Amino acid sequence: MKRKTFTRSLAAVAAVSVLAPVAALADMQFVGAGATFPTPFFSRAFYAYSQDHPGITVNYASIGSGGGIAQLTAKLVDFGASDVPMNAKELAAAWDANGKVIQLPDTLGGEPIAYNAPGLPKHIRLTEKTLADIFLGHVANWNDPSIAAVNPGVKFPNLAILVVHRADASGTSYHFTDYMAKISSEWKTKVGVGKTVNWPTGVGAKGNEGVAGQIQNSPGAVGYIELAYALQNDMAYVALQNKDGAYVLPTVDTIRAAAAQKPNVNAVDFSVTDMAGKDSYGISGYSWIMVWQNQADPAKGRQLQDLLKWLVTSGQQYAKKVHYVALPDNVQQEALKAIASIHT
Amino acid sequence: MRGTHDVEEAVLAQATNLGPPPYLTSAGSMSQETVELASATASKVQRTPHVRSSPLGDRIFSILLYAAAWIVLAVVVALFLVLLKAAIPAIQATGIKPLLSQVWSPNDGQFGVLSFVYGTLVTSIIALVVAGPIGIGAALFLAELAPRRLATPVAMLVELLAAVPSVVYGVWGLFALAPFMRVYIEPALAKTFGFLPLFQGPIYGVGMLTGGIILAIMVVPTVAAISRDVFEAVPNEQREGMLALGATKWEMLTKAVLPYARSGVLGALVLGVGRALGEAMAVVMVIGNKPAIAASLFAPGYTMASVLANEFSEATGKVYISMLIEIGLLLFVVSLIVNVVARLLVWSVSRRVGR
Numbered sequence: 001m002k003r004k005t006f007t008r009s010l011a012a013v014a015a016v017s018v019l020a021p022v023a024a025l026a027d028m029q030f031v032g033a034g035a036t037f038p039t040p041f042f043s044r045a046f047y048a049y050s051q052d053h054p055g056i057t058v059n060y061a062s063i064g065s066g067g068g069i070a071q072l073t074a075k076l077v078d079f080g081a082s083d084v085p086m087n088a089k090e091l092a093a094a095w096d097a098n099g100k101v102i103q104l105p106d107t108l109g110g111e112p113i114a115y116n117a118p119g120l121p122k123h124i125r126l127t128e129k130t131l132a133d134i135f136l137g138h139v140a141n142w143n144d145p146s147i148a149a150v151n152p153g154v155k156f157p158n159l160a161i162l163v164v165h166r167a168d169a170s171g172t173s174y175h176f177t178d179y180m181a182k183i184s185s186e187w188k189t190k191v192g193v194g195k196t197v198n199w200p201t202g203v204g205a206k207g208n209e210g211v212a213g214q215i216q217n218s219p220g221a222v223g224y225i226e227l228a229y230a231l232q233n234d235m236a237y238v239a240l241q242n243k244d245g246a247y248v249l250p251t252v253d254t255i256r257a258a259a260a261q262k263p264n265v266n267a268v269d270f271s272v273t274d275m276a277g278k279d280s281y282g283i284s285g286y287s288w289i290m291v292w293q294n295q296a297d298p299a300k301g302r303q304l305q306d307l308l309k310w311l312v313t314s315g316q317q318y319a320k321k322v323h324y325v326a327l328p329d330n331v332q333q334e335a336l337k338a339i340a341s342i343h344t
Numbered sequence: 345m346r347g348t349h350d351v352e353e354a355v356l357a358q359a360t361n362l363g364p365p366p367y368l369t370s371a372g373s374m375s376q377e378t379v380e381l382a383s384a385t386a387s388k389v390q391r392t393p394h395v396r397s398s399p400l401g402d403r404i405f406s407i408l409l410y411a412a413a414w415i416v417l418a419v420v421v422a423l424f425l426v427l428l429k430a431a432i433p434a435i436q437a438t439g440i441k442p443l444l445s446q447v448w449s450p451n452d453g454q455f456g457v458l459s460f461v462y463g464t465l466v467t468s469i470i471a472l473v474v475a476g477p478i479g480i481g482a483a484l485f486l487a488e489l490a491p492r493r494l495a496t497p498v499a500m501l502v503e504l505l506a507a508v509p510s511v512v513y514g515v516w517g518l519f520a521l522a523p524f525m526r527v528y529i530e531p532a533l534a535k536t537f538g539f540l541p542l543f544q545g546p547i548y549g550v551g552m553l554t555g556g557i558i559l560a561i562m563v564v565p566t567v568a569a570i571s572r573d574v575f576e577a578v579p580n581e582q583r584e585g586m587l588a589l590g591a592t593k594w595e596m597l598t599k600a601v602l603p604y605a606r607s608g609v610l611g612a613l614v615l616g617v618g619r620a621l622g623e624a625m626a627v628v629m630v631i632g633n634k635p636a637i638a639a640s641l642f643a644p645g646y647t648m649a650s651v652l653a654n655e656f657s658e659a660t661g662k663v664y665i666s667m668l669i670e671i672g673l674l675l676f677v678v679s680l681i682v683n684v685v686a687r688l689l690v691w692s693v694s695r696r697v698g699r
Binding site: 065066067089170171192193195196198203204210 | 447448449450451452454519522523526546549550551629632644650653654659660661
């Protein structure tokens with residue numbers, strides 16, 4: 001422990017000494033903290049923004065959603081980011097600290113169901129019910145008739161299914177369990193929705209990279225991961241039955257199609273899993289940015305407003321490059337409205 | 345906390361203090377060079393009883409030493425108090441229920457910690473059982489049998505193992521050790537010892553056994569490096585006396601060296617277990633992170649340190665965060681108990697040997 005902290009503080013010292021001259025030159029510096037989920041998108045987008053706006057730097061620390069909310073509430077950062085918007089209780093605490101918090105979606109991510117079973121094609125079909133049964137532990141072998149029934153011509157091996165889920169608390173798990181609760185009443189009552197739940201079966205792995213690694217190393221494994229990891233690791237993943245009964249592969253387009261079904265997404269009603277529409281992919285979720293409505297420094301507040309406006313519109317072009325999904329146009333409009341309500 | 349050299353030596357010194365061989369209490373915690381130096385000065389002191397020294401210098405030095413000791417103590421007490429304070433909301437909200445349950449479901453306020461305690465103890469015991477003999481054996485070889493030009497580089501490599509960051513062990517564990525365990529070791533164990541509940545059930549590669557093995561690999565350098573110093577501190581007269589009585593090399597090692605170094609070696613094992621109890625990152629990668637108590641070592645489990653590593657950053661809600669801190673407090677207490685038990689063990693062993 002001590003050694004790690006020591007290395008970290010060494011790194012911090014090194015970082016400070018490297019950044020110091022830059023910070024001295026910079027006219028304005030924004031600091032954000034929060035979820036790890038949007039980090040690849042943020043680093044790409046914020047880098048592009050500071051290229052276009054010399055003198056402005058944005059530093060984002062991916063310390064976890066809980067940390068992001070806590071640091072915003074403690075007024076230590078200019079913005080926070082979270083996989084799940086702040087709830088009523090957290091907003092009340094923030095209200096006591098500095099008034100109203102504005103929450104807006106910044107990017108969208110989808111979650112393929114990846115698997116590793118020798119002899120199976122790159123994509124197999126799964127019904128919503130079978131997926132729920134697998135993760136509830138009711139379907140425990142790849143040769144289960146309910147799997148073969150929707151995959152004519154595919155020969156399934158007699159191989160035990162190993163469910164792999166996230167062990168660390170994560171927004172990815174939240175979106176997945178949110179989806180499961182919608183498609184299975186048994187899941188809803190027995191397991192519920194959350195960043196950490198009491199998983200009925202399987203093993204837990206740390207981080208997307210851990211889940212991807214575990215699946216690739218274990219014949220018979222199946223699990224949910226972020227789109228980028230499935231594509232970059234060239235994994236096999238499921239064409240998942242959607243609400244309209246169609247089998248849909250997760251792509252940037254099908255995830256966006258699902259989200260577009262809910263234009264008036266907001267911090268209270270934010271779930272976009274299991275949406276209607278024949279092109280909609282089932283499992284996805286937004287990442288959220290939180291800022292104070294009252295900005296202490298008007299000049300900085302206006303600049304922050306500009307940064308956020310850019311992020312939810314032009315900045316969205318960088319999402320696709322890291323396999324995130326650009327916000328649907330109607331959601332961009334909603335986000336802009338929220339940004340306009342910042343007092344400067 | 346653990347893992348820093350001076351703390352290790354301090355703990356070891358205390359551990360060895362309980363052993364009655366008086367020569368070992370001073371020697372056990374020092375490297376050979378220091379021992380030689382100390383004995384050299386000691387003999388000098390005996391010859392010239394009136395040591396001239398500046399009283400002021402002595403005073404400053406003794407104040408510094410007191411300060412060092414008190415700082416260590418203060419840090420431990422402060423750590424305990426802060427953990428306790430932060431854990432109070434959870435203790436108030438849940439009472440002793442968490443200690444009686446193994447259901448961990450923060451969603452609906454169920455915070456059973458038994459499975460974490462179980463996983464921590466089981467993986468640490470596996471680590472000790474595997475790393476103990478290997479570490480002591482390697483130390484004995486390096487100190488007693490290996491030719492110098494082999495012993496020095498090997499000893500350096502062993503100590504290098506201790507410097508590898510735990511997350512590297514974890515990644516290696518996930519991508520190399522876990523598949524190896526799944527394909528070779530665990531099926532072989534199931535086939536040979538399958539009649540024991542310990543080696544039954546489905547094989548995933550990840551699980552408590554793999555977690556214990558990773559810990560063992562991380563503990564070996566600690567045990568080996570300290571035991572080696574302890575063995576080297578055994579006076580040569582002991583060996584020579586034994587050999588003069590006509591003992592073989594094996595008899596000399598088992599009858600003269602090992603008993604002499606016993607309490608020091610136990611101290612090394614205590615330190616090793618300490619590292620195993622507190623290790624989080626490496627274990628997280630290979631234990632399967634399932635909060636359940638299973639008889640089989642193949643089954644996925646969970647440890648106290650890994651649940652902290654997994655859930656602390658995303659935990660929201662007062663009781664949830666406080667509950668995680670309570671687990672930290674519990675780990676503190678479990679470590680304390682293990683240390684006390686080990687001390688008692690050292691004490692009873694050395695007393696028996698002393699008779």
